[in-house]
Amino acid sequence: MKLLRRIPRPLWCGLAILAVMLAFSIAPDLFAPYDPLGFDFAALKAPPSLAHPFGTDQFGRDMLSRTIAATVVDLQIALFATMFPGLLGTLIGLLIGWYGGIADTIFGRLVDLVVTFPFLVLVIAIVAILGPGLTNMYIAVTIVGWVAYARLMRSEVMVQKNGEYIAACKVLGYSTPRILFQHILPNAIRPVMVYSVTDMALAILLGSSLGYLGLGAQPPTAEWGVLIADGKNYLTTEPWIVLFPGAVIVLAGLGFSLTGDGLADLLEVKR
Amino acid sequence: MSAPLLQVDGLAVTFATPRGNVHAVDGVSFDVAEGEVLGIVGESGSGKSVSLRAIPRLLHANATVRGRVLWRGQDLHAMDDEALRQVRGGQIATVFQEPMSALNPVLPIGLQIDEVLVAHTTMDRAARRRRGIELLGLVGIASAATRLDQYPHEFSGGMRQRAMIAIALAASPALLLADEPTTALDVTIQDQILKLLLRLVAELRMSLVLVTHDLGVIAETCDRVAVMYAGRLCETGGVVDVFERPRHAYTHALLRSMPGEGAARSMLVPIPGQPPRIDAPVVGCAFAPRCAMVEARCATERPALLAQGTGHASACHAAARLAEAAA
Numbered sequence: 001m002k003l004l005r006r007i008p009r010p011l012w013c014g015l016a017i018l019a020v021m022l023a024f025s026i027a028p029d030l031f032a033p034y035d036p037l038g039f040d041f042a043a044l045k046a047p048p049s050l051a052h053p054f055g056t057d058q059f060g061r062d063m064l065s066r067t068i069a070a071t072v073v074d075l076q077i078a079l080f081a082t083m084f085p086g087l088l089g090t091l092i093g094l095l096i097g098w099y100g101g102i103a104d105t106i107f108g109r110l111v112d113l114v115v116t117f118p119f120l121v122l123v124i125a126i127v128a129i130l131g132p133g134l135t136n137m138y139i140a141v142t143i144v145g146w147v148a149y150a151r152l153m154r155s156e157v158m159v160q161k162n163g164e165y166i167a168a169c170k171v172l173g174y175s176t177p178r179i180l181f182q183h184i185l186p187n188a189i190r191p192v193m194v195y196s197v198t199d200m201a202l203a204i205l206l207g208s209s210l211g212y213l214g215l216g217a218q219p220p221t222a223e224w225g226v227l228i229a230d231g232k233n234y235l236t237t238e239p240w241i242v243l244f245p246g247a248v249i250v251l252a253g254l255g256f257s258l259t260g261d262g263l264a265d266l267l268e269v270k271r
Numbered sequence: 272m273s274a275p276l277l278q279v280d281g282l283a284v285t286f287a288t289p290r291g292n293v294h295a296v297d298g299v300s301f302d303v304a305e306g307e308v309l310g311i312v313g314e315s316g317s318g319k320s321v322s323l324r325a326i327p328r329l330l331h332a333n334a335t336v337r338g339r340v341l342w343r344g345q346d347l348h349a350m351d352d353e354a355l356r357q358v359r360g361g362q363i364a365t366v367f368q369e370p371m372s373a374l375n376p377v378l379p380i381g382l383q384i385d386e387v388l389v390a391h392t393t394m395d396r397a398a399r400r401r402r403g404i405e406l407l408g409l410v411g412i413a414s415a416a417t418r419l420d421q422y423p424h425e426f427s428g429g430m431r432q433r434a435m436i437a438i439a440l441a442a443s444p445a446l447l448l449a450d451e452p453t454t455a456l457d458v459t460i461q462d463q464i465l466k467l468l469l470r471l472v473a474e475l476r477m478s479l480v481l482v483t484h485d486l487g488v489i490a491e492t493c494d495r496v497a498v499m500y501a502g503r504l505c506e507t508g509g510v511v512d513v514f515e516r517p518r519h520a521y522t523h524a525l526l527r528s529m530p531g532e533g534a535a536r537s538m539l540v541p542i543p544g545q546p547p548r549i550d551a552p553v554v555g556c557a558f559a560p561r562c563a564m565v566e567a568r569c570a571t572e573r574p575a576l577l578a579q580g581t582g583h584a585s586a587c588h589a590a591a592r593l594a595e596a597a598a
Contacts, residue, residue, distance in 0.1 A: 164372035171327045171448075172387050172438070173360030182386070186377045 011262020017255030025072035032065035036222050045238045055240040057230060067245050070222040074252065077134070077207030077216070077223075078200040084142040086196050089149025090189070094180055096150065097157025097188075107150070114147045123206065124215060132215045141206065148199070149192055156188035163187075190267050198260035201253045208249050224249045274344065275302035276478055277326070277363075277446060281338035284321050284330065284502075294549050295321045297502040298338070300576070303446065308472060308479045310493035310510070312486060316546060318502035319482045323450050326480075327359050342446075361391040364439035368451040370431035374423040380407075380434050381419030384441050391442035406437040411467060429460035433467065440471065446478045447471075453488070465492055486529055490514060495582070498522050501546050501557035504576065508583030518585035518593055520564045556588065564589040 024031055034040075040060035048055045054063035096107050114122070126140035160166065161184060169179045204224075210216030211225025212232075219226055224245045231241030284296040296318040303309050313319045324330055326340050328347060340347045342358060350358070367373040375383060384403045388394055394402060400419075407415035410433040423431055432452060439447060449468065453461035469492055472479045481493060489496050490510060497507040498519065506519040517523040527540040544561040547553050556562070559569040569588050576586040579594075587593070 164367050164369055165375045167324075167329055168365070168367060168373045168435075168438075169375075171329055171359050171363070171365040172390065173356040173358070174386065174390055175356065178386075178390070183375050183378075187375070 006266065008262045008265045010258040011266060014255050014258030014260075014262055017251060018259060021071050021075060021252060021255065024068045025075045028065075028068050028072060032062075032068045034062035034065040036061065036065040036069035037220060038062075045234065045241070047238070048240050054244040055238070057227075057241050058234065063227070063241060063244055066222040066227060067224070067248055070224050070227060070245070071248075073134075073217055073221060073223045074204055074207060074249075077137075078203045078252075078256065080138050081141045081145070081203035081207060082196050082199045084138055085145030086149050086192065086199070088142055089146035089151075090153050090185075090192055092146060093150035093153025093192075094157055094185060094188070097154040098161055098176075098180055098184070100158075104154075107154070111147055111151060114144060117144075119144060120206065120209065124210070124213070127210065127215045132218065134217055137207070137210055137216045141203070145199070148195070152191045152195055153188060156191055157184055160184050160187050194260060194264045194267060197256055197263055201256035201260065204249065204252050204256065224252075275304045276343065277303040277480075278341040279322070279326065279338070280341065282322060282325060282340065283337040284318070284325050285335045285337075286331075287333045287335065288550075291550050294552055295334075295502050296325065297549075297552075299497075299499070299502075299504045300338075301497050301504065301507055303478050303480055305445070305478055306472070306476050307495065308469070308481065308493045310489035310496045311480065311482045311499060312484065312489050312496060313499035314484055314546065316501075316549075317499040319484075319499050320450050321502075322499070323365075323448050323480060323482045326448060327363055327365060328355060329365070357391075360387055360444070361442045362444050363446045363448060364442070364444040366432075366435055366439050366447065366449045366452045368454050370428065370435045370455065371423065373435055374431060374438075376423055379420050379422055380426070380438075383434075384419070384438050387438055387441035402441070406441055407434070409440070409471070410434070410437045411463075412437070428456050429463060432456060432460075432464050436464075436467065436471070440475070443475065444477065446480070449479060449481045451482055451484070454483070461488075468492070486514075486525065498525070501553060502549055503557055504586065505558070506583075506585040506587070507576075508579070508585075512580060512583045516580075516583075516594075516597060518579040518583065518590040519587040520562045520589045520593065521558045521587075522585070523593055524561075524563065556586075562589075564592060 038061065040056065042060065043052065043056050044060045045058055046052055046056045052062050052064065054067060056062055096103050122144045123140045126143055127136055130136035130139060166179060166183065169183050207216055208223065208225030208228070211223045212229045214229065217223035217226055219230065227245040228242050234241055280300050282296055282299045286293040286295055299318070299322050301309065311319045311322065321330070325336055326347065330336065336348060342363065347355065347358065381403050384406060385399050388399045388402060403419050404415040407418055412418050412430060412433050426434060452468065453464050456464060465488060468479060471477065483489060493510050495508065496510050496513050498505045498513065498521065500521050505521045506513055506517065513522060514526065517526060524542045528542055530539060542561055547557050547560065555571050556569045556574055559565050562569065566588055574586045574588045576584050577590065578584050579590060
């Protein structure tokens, strides 16, 4: 109960937004009034109305249903595009922070290399080589994104490994894997956890950017970026096709950002 | 008499720093017999903690160690890592100065005891739990069963040090290394922890190496004492021998600078000056510049550690004069 009262207000708002999104993605059929892939030639590009609150697109598909159906895809992107680089980066950062030496030097140069390229450009380049699609997008994001996690983890491990309790672990005769995973990891993981939530906001934006560019989720899969790409030709005449998915992207980004900031406050992580 | 449990022979530790090599420990030798309590005493920077940490090879990568540390005849510094891990925690355990930072803040105390048992014994889960409760009882922590599930921040300073000792004792080591175990605690707790350590040493027939800067602690607790100054061993011997018949000018001066049994309000005799810089090798006796009994050769010739009686040795050119003055 004490913890519950300490939860900052931004965290509540963020969690509330995410909870709604999560509900949409778990049971889209409960909330979507129409089949997201069903054509309705009687209502092509219909403006928002009571029957179609978000309007319909050029095939008469209900935009509200499509936006809701897209939630599961975009949340999946937010999760996977954060989890894979997060796991890889955490592991590498843990090992490099612990062992240091030549591996650390090489890592430093590698970081310089990766941060020199704009993130999105590098991801697009890799997806272009591998071919479009969600799987290849995850691979690309992992290749580029692990660096940020590894840096965070490395610096935290460097602090923790000089702690007296690690010296205590050594003189108690613990093996190195045991010290690394049982003792250092739980103490060093906090900044990574906070960053990963913020990173999910970026992952949503990245996923929809790539979807928009035709490099991420492929039509007719409903994905917010894909929806915007579909509607971009009608932007001047039927703006609602783009407007509502766009607003939902903003909302999702806000949800993750608020959650990330709130967590940072709660866990007292300095950034 | 059988061979001593631990033999430290000609131990020297040099730290490579950006500003040159620091000679933190320079030729220290001592033995610890079974069931014996050895005190290492010296002022800050005298190398006592570094000497202790060099025993289980717990120094940073920039340290160069020379000399031998023999544990039951095996050189710990020549051992492979796997064998060393068996000795660490299993046979030689260490208690640190700061109980807060030496406990992992995110794991309950019980789990931290459990881990030692997993690493060094073959007990099953239930047996480990029983042993955990038994250990907390042994170090005087009440309601051990509930305490096991608590985190270090829920313990007070003295309780944390007790928990630290319980963790160290978990695998029934033969030797306990204690690096100023009471310095971070307030005085009443200090006394409790020292009494606890002594009781455990007697009950469990362990040996103890106790590092401290407090001569009073040494006098109360130790069988033998090693006095260190500027990384060198000045004098070793039985506590009574060293305290009543010091054969090193530094020990002599140190004892005179303590409030003793003499008349109240009598003047203490401080030692003037500062310890020497140890970023270059010290020529001659390290204490010579501050010594009241200095002679010409002290500045050039390093005194050898010479026997001054049974189990009593000192490295001082003035040892003979100290003996005459006392007689």
